[in-house]
Amino acid sequence: MTAEEAETAARMFKALGDPVRLRLFSTVASHPGGEACVCDISDVGVSQPTVSHHLKKLKEAGLLLSERRGTWVYYRVAPSVLAAMGQILTTGPAAA
Template identity: 70%
Template sequence: MSKQSLPVEDAASGACCSPLIREPLTTDWAGDLARMFKALGDPVRLRLLSIVASHAGGEACVCDISDSFDLSQPTISHHLKVLREAGLLDCERRGTWVYYWVIPTALQQLSSVLAAADPTADDAALVTA
């Protein structure tokens, strides 16, 4: 998924995308979201994202991540690559190690599109995270 394919933030509302309950997804946007959700559908990748997101400073070295799993380094690298390709993580090589961090806008997009309305409020009060 290219970063250019993500929806542009709506300056008026501050939201990056409309909840499913407000308007249907476009074909392209549904494909982009499906790649993110598919990447998160694996328990190892979901844990990896959680470990990176909760690591001190908001980024984690692959050397810090590896000890949390009973998996080989190539397997962990594969899962991290899937998360990167889905647009959920980014990384940077520093010397011998690669450092990863969560792309906050990706999580906001997933949250926004699944936002639910308060059943007691009118349409203007939709939760858009």
């Protein structure tokens, strides 16, 4: 793993270190159709403005993509995120 790859991975895992963000990421990743409207995400135990804040943090970490449609924002997991996370967790550090 290069230093740049480690920085990217650390940023993603740090974002998922918050229980609310982990629940939001899981909700979006498992939502039918592969994307979720922010209007449909409300069952994580925090207010809607807080949900939006955490979704923004997940997007900034490169975990989610978003698209505005009218007044609503729809979120989906970035295409390569799950595969990249799996590879990081199963491959381990590069040999010297």
